[in-house]
Amino acid sequence: MSAALASPALEQAAEWFALREQGWTDDEQYRWRAWLQADAGHADAWRRVESVWQSFAPLSAPAAATALDAAGRRRRQALRSLGGALGIGAVSLLGLHGLQAQRGLQTQRTVAGRTGHWRLIDGSQLWLNADSEVTIDIGSGRRALHLLRGELLLQTGHHPAFTGLPLTVYVPGARLRPMGTRFAVGREAQGSRLDVLEGVVRCLPMFGVALDVAAGGAVRIGPMGGLTTVAADPLRGDWQDGRLQVQDTPLVRVIDELARHHQGYLGCDPALAALKVTAVLPRLDSTQALHLLARALPIRVEQRWPWWTVVRPL
Numbered sequence: 001m002s003a004a005l006a007s008p009a010l011e012q013a014a015e016w017f018a019l020r021e022q023g024w025t026d027d028e029q030y031r032w033r034a035w036l037q038a039d040a041g042h043a044d045a046w047r048r049v050e051s052v053w054q055s056f057a058p059l060s061a062p063a064a065a066t067a068l069d070a071a072g073r074r075r076r077q078a079l080r081s082l083g084g085a086l087g088i089g090a091v092s093l094l095g096l097h098g099l100q101a102q103r104g105l106q107t108q109r110t111v112a113g114r115t116g117h118w119r120l121i122d123g124s125q126l127w128l129n130a131d132s133e134v135t136i137d138i139g140s141g142r143r144a145l146h147l148l149r150g151e152l153l154l155q156t157g158h159h160p161a162f163t164g165l166p167l168t169v170y171v172p173g174a175r176l177r178p179m180g181t182r183f184a185v186g187r188e189a190q191g192s193r194l195d196v197l198e199g200v201v202r203c204l205p206m207f208g209v210a211l212d213v214a215a216g217g218a219v220r221i222g223p224m225g226g227l228t229t230v231a232a233d234p235l236r237g238d239w240q241d242g243r244l245q246v247q248d249t250p251l252v253r254v255i256d257e258l259a260r261h262h263q264g265y266l267g268c269d270p271a272l273a274a275l276k277v278t279a280v281l282p283r284l285d286s287t288q289a290l291h292l293l294a295r296a297l298p299i300r301v302e303q304r305w306p307w308w309t310v311v312r313p314l
Contacts, residue, residue, distance in 0.1 A: 006267035006310045013045035014308050052265040056307035109133040113284050123157020127240040130261050146170045151186030153237055173225035177202040184237040192221040195236040244283035251275040255311055262286040264307035271313050
C-alpha cells in the first residue's frame, strides 16, 4: 500500500475504522456519519483505509482471505475487461485471456516481498517487482509483453531469430517500443509510469502524438494515453537485487518506497518531511528496514493497529 504524508483526515479515518471493528455504539456511528459528510476529503480517506484493511485482512483470517481473493479476481477481471473496451494497444487485455488459451502464453507473477528474474527467448532479461504480473507473448512472429499488475524492469535482447521484429510492452492507454534499452514501467492508481535508464523508449499513446523518451527521462501515462513528462526517479530500476540504496534522500520518499512492499498502511508524519537519509536498506523487508532507520535517525515507529504503521519524530 503506497505511503504518503499521514494527513489528519487519514489518521482520523483509521481511528473511526478501528472503532467500528471493535464494535461502535449508535452514538459513535452517528458521529462518524457526521464526520464523513463534513468534507469530501473525509470520504476519500475512509475509502483508502478500507482499501488498506482489505489488503491486510487475509493475513489474519483464512475465511476472509478466500472471500477477498474471490472478490479481487472479479475486480481484476472487470478492470481488464474495461481496459479492453478502452483499446489497450493493439490487443485488449480482455482478448489476451483468449489468446492465452490459444497460444499457451506464459504468465509470470510475483507475490508481496519477492521479486523475480527471467531470461526471455529473444535474449531480453525481465525482472518483476514484488506483487506484479506480466504476460509474455514471444515467438512465431510475435514479441510482446502485457503488464497486468505491478512493475517490470526490462533489458532488451538481440537474439538473431528476432532481428527486425520490434518488442512492444502494453500498458493501459499506450504501447511502449524500446529501442535497445533498459527501462522500468509500473502500473499506478491512475495510469502508469515509465522511467528510461538506457537507450530510448518510444511511447505510442492510444490518442495523441508519439513521444521518444531517452535515458534519464520519465513520463506518466494516463489510463486513456495522456502523456506527462516528469522528473526522473533515482529509485526506479534499482530494486532487482532487493536493496534500497539512498543518498541524501527525503525520509518520506524512502518510506513511500518501503510501503510498496509493506502489508497494510505505512506512512510518515509531516513533521519529518525535511529529514533526509543516506543508507542501504532491505527493500523487501519493511519491518527490518524500519528497525534500521529507527536506530540511526531521531524517529520512532508507531503501530497502533497491526494494519496501520506511521513513522513519527522522537
